[in-house]
Amino acid sequence: MSEQQNNSAAKRPEAVIAARDLTKRYGKTSVVDAINFDIAKGEVFGLLGPNGAGKTTTILMMLGLTEISAGRVAVLGFDPARQPLQVKRRVGYLPDAVGFYDHLTAVENLAYAAKLMGLGMAERSRRIAAALTRVRLLDVADKRVATFSRGMRQRLGLAEIIVKRAEIAILDEPTSGLDPQATIEFLDLIRELKAEGVTVLLSSHMLDQVQRVCDRVALFRAGKIAMMGSVAELSVQVLGAGFVVEVEADGAGIARRLAAIPGVGNVETLADDRFRMTADRDVRADAARAVVAANGALRRLSVDEPSLEAIYARCFQVPQSGGVRDAA
């Protein structure tokens, strides 16, 4: 792990997941190789990388579903290998292409999981009804899951996490294979979870979706975390700049005032009234204030947010495509 990553982790409050030299080996091959990361409470954290990079194996180790070869991971302070029930009581898991019992209805599937959670009948019914309402499946609650689309199944999986009232939701490729509308709905549900203070760990190939919901991401390559941080941080690290803000305004000394804004790295004058700034954050509000302070007239203000796809493409030397290709 880099110095920067260590410092970044040290500043974060209350890590609910902390991995130290976490390793998984099959024979002599390390599929997860001494990775370190911290995830803070309430954070949406993305695991990103090509197939076989070690994302799912990392998740399985966190849940105690596969043995850890070396290192350790603490989930809400519990060791998944020694205290799996404590971890599983607090963590909800939505696997890639989640499966349900097709011959059972949505309610029956959730009731079975709720029984395994140890919930009593009254509490079970209450939570299931609330969760199905939340994921907009109440009208098909008594229909067999065999008739459900993939998007509905994914939402049902999320309902299970809601029934559990999980403190951490681990979602493995949750939007894979969903149509655009279902994807948008699912991402909204993830944002709702975050708003309630649930920590979300999201593994995905979909770079744009990860960027839309994640506070920070870790880029996996060949079992190692190649980079970790917010998209803006990674952008500065990889592309040399994060946000590119263009300002079109009249006024005296605008370039000087824009350059004085904290976080602005460079100001390029494109024309007499056009400026391009690179910054490590979105500085549009500061730029507007700077133009007003210079008694200028602001005509246009635009920002190019850093793209995870561009970062990924630069980092792994792959052509930009909208998804992750295997760079190994």
Added chain:
Amino acid sequence: MRREGSAFQGVGAVFVKELSDNISSVRMLMLELLIVLTAMAALYEAITALRQNTAEDPFLLLRLFTVSQAPLPSFVAILGFLIPLMAIGLGFDLINSEHNRRTLSRILAQPIYRDALLLGKYLAGLATIAISLTALWLLVIGLGLIFLGVPPGGEEIARSLAFLVIAIFYAGVWLSLAMLLSIVFRSPATAALVALGIWLFLTVLWPMLAPAIAQAIVPPDPRFAALGLDTPGTAIWTQLLQRFSPNDLFGEAMLAVLSPTTRTLGPVFLDQIRGAVMGAPLPFGQSVMIAWPQTVGLIACTIVLFVAGYVLFQRQEVRA
């Protein structure tokens, strides 16, 4: 390292769900239908034969289980053949179906140990078979009462109950084997084929192979052959080898429990015959003592197969 919590947490929930699935499944219905029809045919033949000597036999009810009339074998022999089929039918996809449905990781992400899933599924399978066999047992008793018109005595009921218990243990062996194969093989079809192959080998081929192997170990003595007798060493080896088949153990235990005159299941020695009143029935307790080693053998076989499956399942990575 001591685990936190109970390994049995969640067993009840898994048991109830699996039992409900088993009882309502079409597969189970077909298996039950097959067993009931075949058993009823054997029972009808037995009742027809027994109606001629009703007053003479003190264990008439037990004869319902053991009497055969060509072309059908006895009720017990049919069960010895069909119980494994029922157990394999219930167990060949216990675990691999969860993999294939991609439900395993979701279920094991709930606060339960793998033990609970395995034990709940196994007990539900065994309970399903036990319910079916109990229903069949009650049917036999009821039909015996109706068609023979003789109420069963207390010892007959006790012996037939012993039959029921041993039959459930016998089913347990095959269910354990099927569950083990469902853990080893991800494809239910492969697990089913291997289980059926083992069943056919132990039921059909092994009784033929065992004497041949015994003769290779202890060649028959021509002096015994000249007297029309089996060589004792060869006979002992044959029986020993045949007892590797659960079918053989079940058959021997049934013979001891359902035929009160059975005094030994192996070669008869002189000291066993001394003082015995030949043809006189043994008390129930003595018959159980004779069947006890076979019963323990069935239980031991169940435990060995279950533990093998348990160890494999605990070490398996759950990805689906």
